[in-house]
Amino acid sequence: MMDRWFEFLFKYQPIVFRRGEIAFASGLSTEWIVLLLVGLLILAFLSYSRTGTPLPTRTKFGLIALRTGLLWMLFVCLLQPVIRLSVVIPQRSFVALLADDSQSMSIADEADGRRIDVVQRLLSASSAFHQRLNEKFKLRLYAFSRKARRDPTLSLTASGEGTDLAAAIETALDDFRGLPLSAIVLMSDGANTVNADFLPLINTLKARRVPLYIVGLGRAHFDRDIELAKVDLPRSILQGSTIRASLTIKSDRVRRARVLVQEGERTIRSRMVELPHGHQVQPITIDFTPAGAGLKRYTFVVEPLPDELIDENNRREAMVMVRDAHPRILYVEGEPRWEYGKLRAALNEEKNVTLTSLLRTAKNKYYRQGVETPDELADGFPQTKEDLFRFKGLILGSVEATFFSFEQLKNIEAFVAERGGGFLMLGGRRAFSAGGYATTPIADLLPIYLNDQAPAAALRRVHPRLTFNGTLHAITRLSDDAVMNAEIWNALPAVTVREVPSGVKPGAIILLEGRSDHGPPVPLLVYQRYGRGRSLAFMAEDSWRWQMQRPFEDQSHERFWKQLLRYLVNEAPDPVMVTTDRDAYDLGDVVRIRADVYSRAFHPLRDATVTARISAPNGRRDIVQLEWTPEGGGYVGEWTSRERGIHRLEVTAQRQGDIIGRAHAGFIVGDVHREFRDAEQHVDFLRRLAEETGGRYYTSETAHRLPEEIVYQENAASMRITKELWDMPINFLVLIGLASLEWLLRKRHRLP
Amino acid sequence: MGRERTIITSMGAMVLLFIMGTARGQSDRVDDTTRFTFARIKYSGPLVGRATLFGQGLPPWAHDYPRGGRHLMKIVTELTSIEADPDEVILTFDDPRLFDYPFAYLCEVGFMQLSDAEIKGLREYLLRGGFLIVDDFRGRWALDNLREHLHRAFPEYELEELDISHPIFNCFFNIETLDVVPPYGGGIPKFYGLSDAHGRLMMVVNYNNDISEYWEWSDDPFLPIEETNQAYKFGVNYIIYALTH
Numbered sequence: 003m004m005d006r007w008f009e010f011l012f013k014y015q016p017i018v019f020r021r022g023e024i025a026f027a028s029g030l031s032t033e034w035i036v037l038l039l040v041g042l043l044i045l046a047f048l049s050y051s052r053t054g055t056p057l058p059t060r061t062k063f064g065l066i067a068l069r070t071g072l073l074w075m076l077f078v079c080l081l082q083p084v085i086r087l088s089v090v091i092p093q094r095s096f097v098a099l100l101a102d103d104s105q106s107m108s109i110a111d112e113a114d115g116r117r118i119d120v121v122q123r124l125l126s127a128s129s130a131f132h133q134r135l136n137e138k139f140k141l142r143l144y145a146f147s148r149k150a151r152r153d154p155t156l157s158l159t160a161s162g163e164g165t166d167l168a169a170a171i172e173t174a175l176d177d178f179r180g181l182p183l184s185a186i187v188l189m190s191d192g193a194n195t196v197n198a199d200f201l202p203l204i205n206t207l208k209a210r211r212v213p214l215y216i217v218g219l220g221r222a223h224f225d226r227d228i229e230l231a232k233v234d235l236p237r238s239i240l241q242g243s244t245i246r247a248s249l250t251i252k253s254d255r256v257r258r259a260r261v262l263v264q265e266g267e268r269t270i271r272s273r274m275v276e277l278p279h280g281h282q283v284q285p286i287t288i289d290f291t292p293a294g295a296g297l298k299r300y301t302f303v304v305e306p307l308p309d310e311l312i313d314e315n316n317r318r319e320a321m322v323m324v325r326d327a328h329p330r331i332l333y334v335e336g337e338p339r340w341e342y343g344k345l346r347a348a349l350n351e352e353k354n355v356t357l358t359s360l361l362r363t364a365k366n367k368y369y370r371q372g373v374e375t376p377d378e379l380a381d382g383f384p385q386t387k388e389d390l391f392r393f394k395g396l397i398l399g400s401v402e403a404t405f406f407s408f409e410q411l412k413n414i415e416a417f418v419a420e421r422g423g424g425f426l427m428l429g430g431r432r433a434f435s436a437g438g439y440a441t442t443p444i445a446d447l448l449p450i451y452l453n454d455q456a457p458a459a460a461l462r463r464v465h466p467r468l469t470f471n472g473t474l475h476a477i478t479r480l481s482d483d484a485v486m487n488a489e490i491w492n493a494l495p496a497v498t499v500r501e502v503p504s505g506v507k508p509g510a511i512i513l514l515e516g517r518s519d520h521g522p523p524v525p526l527l528v529y530q531r532y533g534r535g536r537s538l539a540f541m542a543e544d545s546w547r548w549q550m551q552r553p554f555e556d557q558s559h560e561r562f563w564k565q566l567l568r569y570l571v572n573e574a575p576d577p578v579m580v581t582t583d584r585d586a587y588d589l590g591d592v593v594r595i596r597a598d599v600y601s602r603a604f605h606p607l608r609d610a611t612v613t614a615r616i617s618a619p620n621g622r623r624d625i626v627q628l629e630w631t632p633e634g635g636g637y638v639g640e641w642t643s644r645e646r647g648i649h650r651l652e653v654t655a656q657r658q659g660d661i662i663g664r665a666h667a668g669f670i671v672g673d674v675h676r677e678f679r680d681a682e683q684h685v686d687f688l689r690r691l692a693e694e695t696g697g698r699y700y701t702s703e704t705a706h707r708l709p710e711e712i713v714y715q716e717n718a719a720s721m722r723i724t725k726e727l728w729d730m731p732i733n734f735l736v737l738i739g740l741a742s743l744e745w746l747l748r749k750r751h752r753l754p
Numbered sequence: 755m756g757r758e759r760t761i762i763t764s765m766g767a768m769v770l771l772f773i774m775g776t777a778r779g780q781s782d783r784v785d786d787t788t789r790f791t792f793a794r795i796k797y798s799g800p801l802v803g804r805a806t807l808f809g810q811g812l813p814p815w816a817h818d819y820p821r822g823g824r825h826l827m828k829i830v831t832e833l834t835s836i837e838a839d840p841d842e843v844i845l846t847f848d849d850p851r852l853f854d855y856p857f858a859y860l861c862e863v864g865f866m867q868l869s870d871a872e873i874k875g876l877r878e879y880l881l882r883g884g885f886l887i888v889d890d891f892r893g894r895w896a897l898d899n900l901r902e903h904l905h906r907a908f909p910e911y912e913l914e915e916l917d918i919s920h921p922i923f924n925c926f927f928n929i930e931t932l933d934v935v936p937p938y939g940g941g942i943p944k945f946y947g948l949s950d951a952h953g954r955l956m957m958v959v960n961y962n963n964d965i966s967e968y969w970e971w972s973d974d975p976f977l978p979i980e981e982t983n984q985a986y987k988f989g990v991n992y993i994i995y996a997l998t999h
Contacts, residue, residue, distance in 0.1 A: 285810055336835065337835040337837065338790075338834060338835060338836050338993075338994055338997040338998060339788070339790070339836070340788075340790075340856055340997060340999060342997065342998065343883075343996070343997045343998045343999055344856075344883055346998070346999070347883060347952075347954065347999070350952045350954075351952075361998060362835050363834055363835060363925075363926055363994055364833055364834045364835055364926075367926075369925060369926070369994070369998060371998065416905060431788075432835070461788070498788055544788050546856070546883070547853075547854075549882055550853045550854070550856055550882050550883055551850075551853045552856075552882070553878065553882075554878055554881035554882045668926070697809050745910065
């Protein structure tokens with residue numbers, strides 16, 4: 003509408019003024035123009051210097067200003083103003099017309115149908131759009147999704163399983179090497195499904211003076227659609243552990259939705275979630291425990307609304323490798339105490355995590371439990387990194403720092419930093435500052451600050467309370483229901499702390515704090531990442547009260563310790579690890595495999611032979627040799643998916659004929675429906691792309707202006723034209739307006 | 755007079771505030787209850803009064819008290835890394851404070867008559883992780899009385915005789931034989947145990963024996979040193995086992 007008014011008043015479209023240069027055709031020099039303008043000003047002044055009726059000063063100057071404006075306006079028109087600009091010579095250059103043919107173009111969110119329908123209507127031979135373009139340019143039509151193809155008949159099906167805008171534009175540019183290409187017209191929703199850097203492409207377009215004219219299709223926001231935008235869950239987990247899946251649900255106006263979790267074909271969770279109004283993105287979490295070990299396929303579904311716009315973006319699939327592994331934790335305790343025995347007892351029904359303990363029962367006398375061989379730990383705490391690094395977790399109880407040699411303390415630090423193990427220190431008479439750790443490498447490792455001086459033996463009895471982070475964390479989840487979880491924690495008996503840390507390190511997270519009637523809360527369970535591993539401090543020394551002072555059916559104590567110890571080792575790496583860049587792929591996607599291989603001392607190995615075996619559902623096996631890459635240090639390889647279904651991946655690392663280890667992973671090839679995710683029109687992206695390259699962005703409503711505007715550009719196939727401006731309606735309107743105002747003012751002051 | 759009253763009132767208020775402040779500052783501080791503490795089980799029964807005539811005029815549940823427990827705690831502190839409280843606490847099975855002390859001692863069970871509340875407390879105590887030594891009793895009638903009580907508390911478990919291969923006999927000292935000499939009485943000592951579903955021994959029973967008698971008189975030549983040493987080995991092992999299983 004605005005553009006129509008503009009064209010009425012200024013005779014030409016706005017783009018003419020944007021692209022052109024204004025000049026005067028009279029040939030008068032600037033000096034003369036200035037001189038004449040001053041002369042007209044003086045003339046206007048003189049004409050009001052002597053009036054029969056005395057005038058107030060303000061009125062007098064007002065009349066002079068109006069007369070000056072009138073004279074100047076007439077003078078400017080007499081100077082013959084023109085606008086000069088470049089315009090393409092008809093049929094001398096090409097326009098490449100790229101039509102998005104991907105699946106997202108089938109979304110029916112345009113005013114009168116699907117996005118693809120708008121394209122087909124604009125490009126039909128009978129449409130004014132097509133005809134006007136065809137008059138000015140030699141058109142070459144392309145359909146594109148992942149790749150662009152020339153398609154003179156433009157038979158669009160909206161069936162492409164991906165969109166690569168950059169590749170499509172590059173294809174067109176390549177086709178027109180040596181040919182005069184005036185512009186590229188892109189018709190798309192901008193929902194790119196490939197990560198691409200557009201900066202080099204923009205620079206190429208600018209260098210070749212090929213602007214992008216973009217017709218953006220689809221709505222920028224959906225009203226009746228829920229999208230399961232993201233699902234995050236661990237790719238690998240120890241058998242028996244609970245998975246916390248973090249889901250991101252996108253919706254604008256939908257208030258509630260039901261979320262289902264399926265393991266294989268079986269629904270294992272169903273939950274109604276509230277979606278606050280106006281919150282476009284809503285994160286939720288769902289907990290579940292995989293049944294048994296092996297490669298598990300999970301489908302997350304947000305139940306579609308009755309009249310939902312896109313059903314395909316309501317589900318996502320994920321693969322989880324449930325490991326039937328038996329990671330070992332070494333627990334070193336300096337004195338027989340209830341915390342030791344009750345912690346061991348809490349793991350009675352734990353089938354995966356193995357607790358091996360070294361208990362000093364007397365000076366130089368040890369009691370070993372959970373050892374694999376009669377000789378294991380017979381000489382006390384492991385002397386070498388190799389021996390220590392066989393464990394994935396390490397717990398230090400009430401045992402003083404001088405129990406260890408300095409080398410052993412350094413090895414403990416390296417156990418977390420280099421090996422990626424989990425470390426936990428428990429409260430006790432000989433732990434933390436009281437154990438003399440403040441000046442040891444363990445102080446670096448701990449998530450709390452230690453005091454140089456051992457604290458006075460002032461015991462505090464505090465009640466465990468969840469912090470906000472604690473309410474979200476797997477360790478402190480004693481019930482899947484958040485309210486019940488808080489109630490369970492509030493009901494647990496008080497515990498004793500001997501030391502209040504002088505501070506918690508930056509980046510450390512407090513999961514539990516101890517509260518008493520007096521004084522501020524004290525950190526009870528704190529955790530931080532350290533190097534490749536994780537480090538925890540549990541300040542209490544009698545969590546056994548959670549067992550002894552609750553009914554024996556209450557499993558809080560057992561569950562807390564099982565979860566804590568699983569967390570300790572869940573992500574501790576093995577010598578050979580394998581991952582893929584995603585866990586769900588479309589047919590034809592490239593699967594990027596990465597393996598990390600370490601020695602027994604967990605130094606990266608660069609000279610290993612690493613082989614990946616991919617087993618497809620039909621039984622076919624492909625072998626991919628992985629090669630060392632200095633980028634991030636690992637072995638990488640690629641494989642292209644050709645069959646739908648669950649694929650199993652086994653990586654074997656060998657060195658000098660010896661097998662270092664094997665690792666397993668899995669992924670699924672199927673309908674990822676990438677095209678229907680984040681499928682709103684990406685208006686800002688498309689507008690910026692057009693403007694950066696010197697082109698313009700249009701909507702389906704304004705697209706009809708494109709054929710008129712695209713002609714105004716300067717290139718080898720264009721010519722300069724001049725358009726007169728003196729006869730623009732706005733000029734006459736201004737003249738009439740100024741004359742009328744002057745006349746009215748004169749009348750008001752009774753001037754002739 | 756009025757001024758004096760004001761001064762006295764002000765001083766009184768300051769003293770009160772000081773006391774309140776001190777109390778407030780220390781109110782969340784507690785004694786060290788994390789030390790190993792021996793709990794003695796007190797019980798009642800129709801024969802308790804009669805049994806009080808024996809054992810230095812003490813009720814049967816208090817036989818060898820307090821010297822037996824105190825001597826054992828001294829030995830435990832000397833020999834092991836355990837920080838033990840020399841004083842034992844005396845509680846009944848239905849006292850909730852018992853759950854603060856996961857190690858308990860019970861004797862002369864032939865005279866014991868437990869109420870339903872005590873039976874419930876016994877069951878909870880052992881299933882939650884408590885450990886009980888049953889000592890200082892002899893005769894079939896006393897063992898049957900114990901069995902009867904245990905059947906009420908643990909219908910699903912039975913007392914079983916222990917042999918030398920059980921970890922409780924080698925977790926600290928390697929005890930070589932269970933053929934021990936009782937301090938008195940003619941019966942043959944036997945060791946019984948009650949285990950939970952996970953195989954954890956919840957209770958050890960010194961039948962026809964009184965190892966606490968040896969502990970009690972260990973500072974007196976009244977009993978032979980060999981047997982006394984052996985009794986201490988059992989006591990220390992019971993504690994280490996309870997703390998580690």
